[in-house]
Amino acid sequence: MIDIKQIHHVAYRCNDAKETVEFYKEKLNMEFLVAIAEDKVPSTKEPDPYMHLFLDAGAGNILAFFELPNSPKMDRDQNTPEWVQHIAFRVEDEAALLSAKEDLIHKGVDVLGPTCHGIIKSIYFFDPNGHRLELTCVTGTLEQMAELKRVAxxxxxxxxxxxxxxxxAAWLHEKEFLE
Known part of the structure; x- marks a missing residue:
């Protein structure tokens, strides 16, 4: 039986490894943990040089990126709206979310939100690779979370x-609930 403990890392492609590390360090205060570079893909043995980098996303979570200089230019799936694929990071509470928004704006990042989703509030912005990022805080009660799980x-x-x-779960976006 499979017993998953947590996500070890989630990996995305980046345009420039150094620029990506600097963005996540400077804008989101993530620690740069590890860089691995090879001329061949270990699993397939294909000759394809890459830089694989790992950043600390908090609480044992790792965000990773690959720079692939010999592959065609990176692009996003044109059939998927840009708001769909994103990386969401949790912050402590609404005060931390609003503080993060101010900090990001001060650092020159365009930020959308906060947006209330009933049980969470979120802000949104993009990294230099075009990946949409979300900072979110949980605002829902244990009872609300239990009800969402029950109806899922x-x-x-x-x-x-x-x-x-x-x-x-229409109540999540009803005016009375959002106020």
């Missing part, structure tokens, strides 16, 4: 049949 199976079943948004 029914929601996925309804979605799989209708491809229309089920209303089991």
């Amino acid at each position: 199976p029914a929601m996925i079943e309804e979605w799989s049949i209708t491809k229309k948004a089920p209303k089991h």
Whole structure:
């Protein structure tokens, strides 16, 4: 039986390894942990030089990137809206979220939000590679989280049949709840 303990790392492609490390260190205060560079891919033995870098995303989470100088220029999936694929990092609370927004703006980063999602509040911005980033804080109660977990199976079943948004958790975006 598989017993997953946590995500070890999530890896994305970057345009420039040094620029990427500097962005995450300077803008998000992440520690640069490890750099690995090879001329061949270890798993496939293909000749393809790369730089693989790892950053500390807090609480044992690692964010990794690959720079691939011999591959075609990096681009995003044109069939997927840019808001869909993103990396979300949790901050302590709403005060920390608002402070982070001010800090990012001061560092020259364009920031969208905060946006209230009922049980979380988030701000959004992009890294130099075009990856959308989110900082979020949890605002929901344990009871609200339990209710969302309870209705999740029914929601996925309804979605799989209708491809229309089920209303089991519509309360998340009702005006009274957001205030």
